[in-house]
Amino acid sequence: MLILAAMAGLLSVPVAVLLVEVVAALKAPRLEPFEVQELNIEKRVAVIVPAHNESLGLNPTLQDIKAQLGAGDRIIVVADNCTDDTAVVATEAGAEVIVRNDPKRIGKGFAMGWGITHLSQDPPDFVLFVDADCRLQADLIEGLKRVCHGVQRPVQALFMMQSADNSPVNHSFAEFAWILRNWIRPLGLRNLHCPVQLMGTGMMFPWNAINTVPLASSHLVEDLKLGLDLAKTGQAPYFFPFVKVSSVFPTSAKGTESQRQRWVQGHLATIGKFVPRLLVTGLMRRDVNVLALALDLLVPPLSLLALLIIGTMVLTSSVALLAGPWLPAVIAGGNLVGFFLCVVLAWSRFGRQVFPAHEALSFGSFALKKIRLYGRMLIGGTASQWIRTDRSTPN
Incomplete structure (x- = not known):
């Protein structure tokens, strides 16, 4: 019994x-006063795009980012262990490109850490991480910068996954599960004045926060680990659901299966190791x-x-x-x-x-x-x- x-x-x-x-x-979320106030001082943003063999879908992401950059802002593509022409595509799109080749240390966390090391020579005020296959809402960078300055903590935008047009794979249940995980639950935590988990893309950090935590790892859900590491230092992530970054589910059964396996495995490993x-x-x-x-x-x-x-x-x-x-x-x-x-x-x-x-x-x-x-x-x-x-x- x-x-x-x-x-x-x-x-x-x-x-x-x-x-x-x-x-x-x-309960519908409401904007806090500091979330809508204009910044009276110039703040520089560096956008880091970790990319591993992403040449086919990289350019739309870079164009979305470039359209939102201000004077002094930068966009850095980390071409990490690529075997395609990711670096060439990024260079032609006008991004700074840093190439990383280390087959023994493969992981998005390593690419993120490589980008931070590169920026340490000329640190920005804020760092935004965006995945190479995402599309950005028009005012995302400005909104995140304003909120990040206000809370002086990491800020997570709304990250949504959607089914591609005419996808042969039915993602209806997966899309609902994603809404529950990345929109409903974080929104509930925000309404309870609690922090949220990081989601891997659309996340902005004050430089003095991201520069003080270890990034280089092969952890499958490096975003979860990073958010927990920051929370332990008193800088738990803040959710700002009024700006959105989006991507699409794979259109092949193989891609769908491998993606879900990585997410589930990484989540369960994180529960056992950190909770x-x-x-x-x-x-x-x-x-x-x-x-x-x-x-x-x-x-x-x-x-x-x-x-x-x-x-x-x-x-x-x-x-x-x-x-x-x-x-x-x-x-x-x-x-x-x-x-x-x-x-x-x-x-x-x-x-x-x-x-x-x-x-x-x-x-x-x-x-x-x-x-x-x-x-x-x-x-x-x-x-x-x-x-x-x-x-x-x-x-």
């Missing part, structure tokens, strides 16, 4: 965190920001959480029907109800257009794909390096 009750009880924590975040997000330490640190320091990020990180990917809740419900109910204890089944049932409420509230307010109700009937086949994915991860088929997402369209 104790083991089953403990299993169900442990799942209650991420369900409760998710429910609080979703309910808090139902216990963060909880202890937050409690000892009585630091609400660190505790909020630790609890937020406890929420696993939506599909995995759903499978864990359903699996626990089936297991505890089966034991109860065989004359076992009912308490674990009651706890598991509460988790199922709480999770269902989270999904319904999130979908009804934010997800109707991307995930039509009739597509919920396809969750069974989607769940089977996820079970196969998690099975491969358990037997060692995991990603270990920064690789370019395959965005090719199948013939």
Whole structure:
């Protein structure tokens, strides 16, 4: 009984965190006074674009950035371990290009650190990281600069992933899960006056913040690690959802699978490695920001959480029907109800257009794909390096 009750009880924590975040997000965000005030002094921004074999889609990103640069601003493309003409494309687009070749140390974190080292010779006031396959809202850089100056902390823009036009892969559920992860939950944390996780792109830092944390690593979700490192130094990231950076999901099954595997693997590794330490640190320091990020990180990917809740419900109910204890089944049932409420509230307010109700009937086949994915991860088929997402369209 104790083991089953403990299993169900442990799942209650991420369900409760998710429910609080979703309910808090139902209140529309409002602009703070400092978020709209004009800067009366010149502040220089350097935009770093880590790029690994991104020549095909790099130019639109660079054009978006260049259109927003002011006097003294810079754009640096880190052509990291490239085997294509990324450096040439970036140079022709007018960017500063620094080439990094180190096959033994591959990872987006290494590329980011390389860019910061390059900037240390002439430090800007702020550093913005943008992925090489993203599009920027027209006023993104100015908005982030204004807010970053106001809070003197890292600032995360809204980062959305969308299905490509005429994509042969159905990303409806993935797009809804992304909205929940990158819009609804951070919005709830903002409304609760809590910090958020970094999202890997559209994130701006004061120079004295980004220059003091280690970046060079091969961690698969370097953004999560970076945000946690900054939170421990008292500079937890701030969410500014009024400007947006966007990208598209892969249009091939292979690209979709590899991308999701990296995200899931990196997230789970981060939970195991950092959450216990963060909880202890937050409690000892009585630091609400660190505790909020630790609890937020406890929420696993939506599909995995759903499978864990359903699996626990089936297991505890089966034991109860065989004359076992009912308490674990009651706890598991509460988790199922709480999770269902989270999904319904999130979908009804934010997800109707991307995930039509009739597509919920396809969750069974989607769940089977996820079970196969998690099975491969358990037997060692995991990603270990920064690789370019395959965005090719199948013939």
